Amino acid sequence: MDPHLLRTYVTVARLASFSEAARELGYTQSAVSQHIAALEQDLGAPLLTRRPVAPTTAGERLLEHAGPLLLRLDAARADVTRMAAAPTLGVTLAATPTALGPRVLAALPAAGVTLRVLTRDEIPAAVATGGADLGLVDGLAAPSDPLRLPDVAPLMTESAGEEPVCVLLPRSHPLAGRAGLRLGDLADARWLDAPDAGLPLAQLRAVAGGTGFRPALRQEGTDLRTLMALAAAGHGLAVLPRSAATGVPGTVAVPLTAPRVVHRTELVHGRGLRGAAATLAERLLPAPQARG
Template sequence: MLNPVHLRTLVEVVRTGSFAEAARRLGYTSSAVSQQISAFERAVGVTLFEREAHSIRPASAALLIADRGGELLAALDGFEHEIRAMVQGLRGRLRLGTFPTASARVVPHAVARLSADLPDAEIRLDEAEPDDVLPLVLAGDIDIALVYSYDLVPVTWPDELTVLPLLDETLLVLVPAGHPAAKVSVRLEDLRGERWIASRDGTSGATCLVRLCAAHGFAPRIAFRSNDYDVVQSLVSAGVGVALVPALGYKRSQAVHAMPLRQKPLRRHVLAVHRTANTNPLLRDALMALRSACLRTEDEFTHPVHRQQAP
């Protein structure tokens, strides 16, 4: 096995033509340089320098090794630089998992900041619902994921995860513009007879709607289902039903009126999760970027958690 330290010494001796000058440049003694060259010769099994009383002459093998070795050392130096940059969080790979509404409203700003601050870092995105993305985080396939939980659908997170609250969203009732209930806020009982548009059966959003209506003494008459909030809002604007959506899923429109519940507003909570044991140095930068991105979404219905907790 060739020693890269000895290789570097050989390259410097060939470059300077002198053990003494190579020693001066490398910070060694002449004796140490001579010993390293001898060890290198034993490793390759050939004499590399013709030694005379006051000079040395490199053999052809030494010239060849120095030429190729210089390339290898340059590559090694670059590799070491990449490792140092990765450890310092300046380079590396970050795998980010996210859900659709966060992908549209939060993630682009976070990725833009990361790309500006860490131009050499590789950022990969995967989009999935929390139930699908959590196993990927636990398996180490994703470094950090955005997930959510609803007030009426609490979630217990695995002990292996660190969970950081980022954003609270008010749940909004969507009705067509001009609907009799289109006011500043609405009582859920006033929508008892409406047709509802909900997310897929079994999702947290659909479960939240069913539990909310049950608490007010009725079961929602769900006519349409879609996990795409653009589709949900389009159906509302077409006048075929009403819906309950998180604030990130609502886009302001003249055809749709959005309002919170008159009772205590319900919220969906956006959180960042990662394995506590994950040592990726980019995690800290990613969390800072996500927090900053959440600030950009702040309005009357979205509330960055760390802004609320700031002294």
């Protein structure tokens, strides 16, 4: 398939409009129609209904393949361009909110860094396609176990650190005085669902056996301060890395004692780091003796 035709199809399907797709892509509406017709002829199946504009059953199936295909093409272009280009002075770092712990913040140079706070799913794609030079992703894992990241391109991952996790409770909570908490005992508690700001409830379910942890309130976006304020106000519990949970006004951070999991952060990057990106990567990684 011609990737130009495929990209046009994805845009039309996303916007549900030939004219809006033409405007976004910089084509005429006639050219967009010709692209769709050529792709349908190539595949031997109608991909879109016209009124309203919506994917057919075959079109829905193509969309399942189109995203990863186009992402790998963009990643290949970015990878080759990165190899051929001269090293840049500045560096772009993409990170999740809870990956930006004290050690990471202390490692950032005084100038020359652009920080993009993104979701966990967005970071590997941003690094692969050149939207960021380096990425920091995080999550719950057994000690020394790697995180499971989406396979969007041939990327390198290295452990950037591990730390204990805590349950963030309002000071008035009946369990606030405990020395430690077992995750399984909290399955039926009120939880905050903030997958892009804190540690996702899906990860809690996975490490606790796959049940419970129903959200009492959902927060969208990457604002970690809002998540902390919601926990302090009693709207629900949250699990956070110890460095983030400690010292939040109006709350108590109680260590999670079982199961034995840690907050793990991994550095994501392409091969052959150079210039400012290589320098920052070296600063973000633990000392060699600490990695072992």
